[in-house]
Amino acid sequence: GKFDFKGAAKRIYALLSTPNITLSARFEPAVFRLPRSDIRSTFVNKVHGSFMSEVFLTIRLPSSTLLSVHYSPSTPYTARVLVEQEVETNELWLDSHSTPKADFESVVQMAIVKTSPIKDLRYALKVTDCAWNISITTGSCRTISDKLLPFVNVEISPMPAAFANPVAAHGLIGQSLHDAFAIQGKVDQYEPNAAGEVITSAQGEGAIEG
Numbered sequence: 001g002k003f004d005f006k007g008a009a010k011r012i013y014a015l016l017s018t019p020n021i022t023l024s025a026r027f028e029p030a031v032f033r034l035p036r037s038d039i040r041s042t043f044v045n046k047v048h049g050s051f052m053s054e055v056f057l058t059i060r061l062p063s064s065t066l067l068s069v070h071y072s073p074s075t076p077y078t079a080r081v082l083v084e085q086e087v088e089t090n091e092l093w094l095d096s097h098s099t100p101k102a103d104f105e106s107v108v109q110m111a112i113v114k115t116s117p118i119k120d121l122r123y124a125l126k127v128t129d130c131a132w133n134i135s136i137t138t139g140s141c142r143t144i145s146d147k148l149l150p151f152v153n154v155e156i157s158p159m160p161a162a163f164a165n166p167v168a169a170h171g172l173i174g175q176s177l178h179d180a181f182a183i184q185g186k187v188d189q190y191e192p193n194a195a196g197e198v199i200t201s202a203q204g205e206g207a208i209e210g
Contacts, residue, residue, distance in 0.1 A: 001176055003185025004202035006050045016156055016174035019167050020060045021132060023154070025052040030149055032141045045196030046144050049188075051151035055136050057127060061105045069110070069127070073150035076123035076138040079112060096123060131161040175209050183207050 007013055007027030016023040027050050034041040057069035066084040077096040082089055083104075094102060096112040103109050108129045115137060116122035127134040135155040140148045156173050169177045176183065185207025188200040 001179070001182040001184050001207055002187060003204045003207040004188045004200065005172060005204045006200050006202060012056070014171040015154055016132070016134075017170040018131070018165065018174065021129060022058045023134060023156070023171070024056045025152070025154060026054050027051070028053040030143065032143050032149060035141065040190050043196065044190055044192050044198050047198045047200065049200040051141070051149070052154065053151065055152055055154065057134075059108055059129065061107060063105060065105075067104060067108065071125045071136055071152070073138040073140070073152050076150070077112060079110070079125050081110070094125075131159055131165065133157040133159065172204065172208065
């Protein structure tokens with residue numbers, strides 16, 4: 001299914017929630033221009049919308065160790081990982097230059113990869129466990145004052161183990177896993193006002209459960 005979600009200013013929302021992994025993102029308001037590659041930019045002067053400014057992952061390993069991950073497009077080449085064990089907590093930094101990969105108990109793999117050889121901000125955090133493939137990519141758009149505004153995009157792909165889990169996934173994206181058919185929600189229509197501006201408003205109406 002498909003829906004748009006603007007969120008509330010600076011609020012954090014769960015995108016995926018399962019017994020062993022939770023992925024959340026902070027939504028920030030923004031006024032920006034559409035890229036020239038978007039045909040709508042020919043008739044939309046600016047958009048009052050939102051973007052995802054940072055993401056947070058919590059992963060439980062088989063040993064009950066918790067991984068707390070923070071990733072921000074302001075430093076797209078690094079990710080902070082807290083490894084929380086029963087007796088101590090250690091900090092680990094993934095870095096695209098020095099320590100780009102990490103493996104945890106042969107169950108969870110993480111990596112910082114560069115997705116474009118040209119653009120400095122084009123990186124991605126890849127996270128994989130036995131059930132989910134998660135890709136968090138960075139990008140940017142231009143504000144009306146012509147400044148670059150960094151953001152993240154999130155792609156979540158389930159593997160067979162995700163479908164076999166008796167506990168249904170939750171979250172804005174995760175809830176769709178066990179739907180027998182695609183559920184369509186509210187989508188913003190980019191129909192500008194007289195000033196050529198679009199104000200987004202969709203909050204996933206019709207597609208969000210609970």
